[in-house]
Amino acid sequence: MSYSTDPRAARSREAMVVAARELLVAEGPGAVTHQRVAQQAGVGRATVYRHWPQPEQLLLEVMSDADLPLFKNPEAPVRRWLHRELRQMADELAVPAIAAMSLALMQSAIWDPDIAHRRDESLKTITERISVAVRSAAETGEVETDAAPADLTAMLVGPIVYRTTSQMGVVSDDLIDRLIDGVGTWHT
Structure with missing residues (x-):
């Protein structure tokens, strides 16, 4: 059976x-x-x-059934909301076990099409959420930007993942602010 x-x-x-x-x-x-x-x-x-x-297969199955908690429900001012979300991400990735699992999942995605598909779906969700938030800020005049959605994610999330998982370093609030500033011109 x-x-x-x-x-x-x-x-x-x-x-x-x-x-x-x-x-x-x-x-x-x-x-x-x-x-x-x-x-x-x-x-x-x-x-x-x-x-x-x-x-990582077990973790990925469990995580794929759960709703991704980051970058949900953007709030105005978007800049402050983005800072909080990026801070939460950085703090979670600062836990060595989470950083190690994140790297293992990324590595497994190279060879396992199922894990690669699930990773791609998570990245798509994060990209869409960040894009909606920044587009909303642009519509209200909070930010001027011409960054493409995938670039926004790379500019905001990529350096945090690199700092925490590759460098095993701390993400300062100053770094988060510089990443957000790199998205465009913010008006307060």
Whole structure:
């Protein structure tokens, strides 16, 4: 009997997904390990490995079911809102386990088309949200910019990801302000 038709396997899989989601919400991505998920779900670690051989596969499945919390519901003034959202992102990526998992997911996306697709969907969501916020600020006269949506994401998010994951450094509020200033001319 295959996993997809075996009711016991389906129940175990659902229990593991629920456990992983609870760990993600309660403790962040670093808590979503094979061992922790097995303990939380009441299954053997081998069962978790059988469904998700790589830890990033499990984390990605759980994260893809969850709504991406960053850059939602922009508020005026957009510049202040952008600063808060970028600060939150930087603080989350400053946690070594989250930085490591982010890098592992990026690396896995090179070889795994499913992970690459999920990564692309997340990037698309972030790009759309940032674009809507900046476009709104432009319409109200808060900012003058001609940056393309993908460029906005690269200009704002890219340096934060680089600083936290590659340099393992701290993102200062000053750096966040300089990134936002680079988007265009802001009027307060």
